[in-house]
Amino acid sequence: MLLRTLITGTLLAAGAFAQLSSFPKPAYFRETFSKSQPKVELKDPVRLKDFVVGDKLELSLKDYLALVMSNNTDIQLQMLSLETPKNAIQRAFGIWDPRATASFNSTRATTPPTSALDGTANALKTLSQPLAMSVTQTLPEGINYTVAWGGSKATSNSNLSTYNPALASNLSITFSQPLLQNRGTYVNRLNLMSARSRLKINEFGLKGSLLNLVSTAESAYWDVVSARESLKVAIGARDVSAEFLKLSQKQLELGALSPLDIYNPQQQLATNEVSVAQARFTLTQREDALRKQISADLDPQVRALPLVLTDAADMPLESINFDRERAIQQALEVRPDLKQAVQSLDVDDLGIQAARNALLPNLALTGNYTVNGRGGVFVERTNAFNNSGVSSTVLTSIPGGIADALDQMFGFGFSSYQLGLRLTLPIRSRAASADMADAVVRRKQDTLTVRTTQQTIRLDILNAITNVESSKESVKLAKVAREFAQKALDAENKKYELGTELSQNVLLAQNALAQAESTVVTNQIALRKNLLNLLVKIGTLLDERGIVLQP
Incomplete structure (x- = not known):
């Protein structure tokens, strides 16, 4: 029986x-009571060897950013930030799970x-x-x-x-x-709708984080280009001083130069040798930082390869023009931090409705x-x-x-x-009343946050465009100064060859030319970075670089 x-x-x-x-699948009990631990496997960097040319790693800015999106550890870490809010949505469905x-x-x-x-x-x-x-x-x-x-x-x-x-x-x-409290589908779905809104907030936050990470990665690219060009300038200055030292030594042998005047060219060459050594060390450090951005440091076959960056620091200046109001309007439409602030208002509205529901009998x-x-x-x-x-x-x-x-x-x-x-x-419902008051205060705070974010965006765009225009003008003036420095050096060399000029003036002209060339490189890189910063402030950097986030 x-x-x-x-x-x-x-x-x-x-x-x-x-x-x-929702009745459990056949594997329910096996999955629930299994003692196996979840495995976390780290993938090796991908596509690095696709850009190996000969015995060098050759990268354009576009290829480099593609490797950054595929291999950068910080970006992969940020991508996981969406998993928790996704799990929160699944958790919100839990109130409707049947229990046996x-x-x-x-x-x-x-x-x-x-x-x-x-x-x-x-x-x-x-x-x-x-x-x-x-x-x-x-x-x-x-x-x-x-x-x-x-x-x-x-x-x-x-x-x-x-x-x-x-x-x-x-x-x-x-x-x-x-019949009153918790009545109806809408009220009972408030937690689910709030979880979905928070997922959107985190998606906007992820895009903002990616903007900063991609900006940092691109800055590392231009840092290497800057160090490479600075090394070229230092080598050029050293070569010029070496040639001048040879000329001075010939004049010394012919008796046209006092033995005491040979020390200035020798000292100048030694100083330039130090500058070359420092520039080489700086380039090595920045190349190591760039390898980290694409995780090339994790691949023993790739991390030792020399880097060749194909994008130049110089760029056409005529195409650099921005409409301030249009840029501000575009930023107000696409900036993820503003979207994040606006989405928070939806969460606040849902919180107010939940608090109002809790006040009902x-x-x-x-x-x-x-x-x-x-x-x-x-x-x-x-x-x-x-x-x-x-x-x-x-x-x-x-x-x-x-x-x-x-x-x-x-x-x-x-x-x-x-x-x-x-x-x-409830005879008195002070806790629920306090929750309602807090929900209203959060709504006011987030409304003000939206306004201050809009104001900050406007100021960011104006400052960024001003920096771009300043850098653009600085590049023009630096190139003009370099031309005059080159002409001044040529004139001093001719005077020196004719015996009407002292070696000290030639050395000063050499230093002025080296400084002018260095200033050109510095301003070109500054223009690149200011343009990069402007794209970040507008919020269109990912689109401009052809980066598409997978849903």
Whole structure:
């Protein structure tokens, strides 16, 4: 009998579970109770060898940024920042997850009889084995329902038992429908909508972080170009001073130069040699920083290769023109930090609605419907007691089982109904009122944050465009100064060759030319970086560089 009870109850519960779309898959228990630890595998850098030309790593700015997006560790770390808000969305669905509960007890008891109604003059022995299964779920509309099935088996040595063993079965459906607080689909989806809004906020935050990371990576590219050009300037200055030293030594040999005047050219050459050495060390450091940006330092076959950057520091100046108001308007449309601030207002609105819902009284309509069934072995007796007070004899026993109880239960002949209202009315709700006040304050704060962000964006764009225009003009003037410095050096060299000029003036002209060439390089790189900064401030750097974020 007990086995049949267990099987029948299991089938009923399985039938109820089958109606639920979220019923666990066959691998549910294996995945839930598995002891295996999740593995975290780090991928090796990709596509680095695609840009190896000969024995050098040759990179244009476009190729370099493609490698940055594929291999940069900081970018990969930022990409993972969306996983937590995505999990929050899944967590928000948890309030609608069904829960299944099952219980079984077996109680055997031996008690002394206390009255004739115990049905035995000796010890009263009973065995009770109840089994219960239920499914509970909250629907998106706020309705909470429970479907429960219960079955029990009871045996006793009492001579008064009509059914022995006695089998009982019941099926009940209980529901609770909120009428004020938590009423309706919209209110019950507030947490889900808030989680989705926070995901959007994090997506905008991710784009802002990528803007800064790509800007840092591109700055590293131009730092290497700057160091490379500075090294060329230093080598050029050294070569010029070396040629001048050879000329001075010939004049010394011919007696046209005093022995005391040879020290200035020698000192100038030594100083330029130091500048070349320093420039080489600076270039090495910046190349190492660039290799880190593309994770080339993780590949032993690539990290030792010399770098060749194909994009030059110089660029056409005629095409550099920006409309200030148009740039500001574009930034107000695409800047991720402003979108992030605006999206926060949606979260605040949802928070206000949730706080307003919490202020409402909790009024719920409750209901229950239960059907019962009985079965077991029916024991027929002549009468309950004879004249001596001893229990009567059994006339006949009619076999029965759980099927009788189920048949009677599904015959719906023994049922009960219940409907009711449950009201919870807080006399004072200071906590909920404080939550409402906090939600309103957050809305005001975030509204002001949107305004200050807009003001900051406008100022950022104006300053960035001013810096670009300043750098553009500086490049023009630096090139003019370099031309005059070159002409001045040529003039001093001719005077020196004619014997009408001192070597000291030639050395000064050499230093002036080297400084002018260095200034040109510095201003060209500054223009590149100021343009880069302007694209970051507008928020279009990723689009300008052809970088598309995968959803």
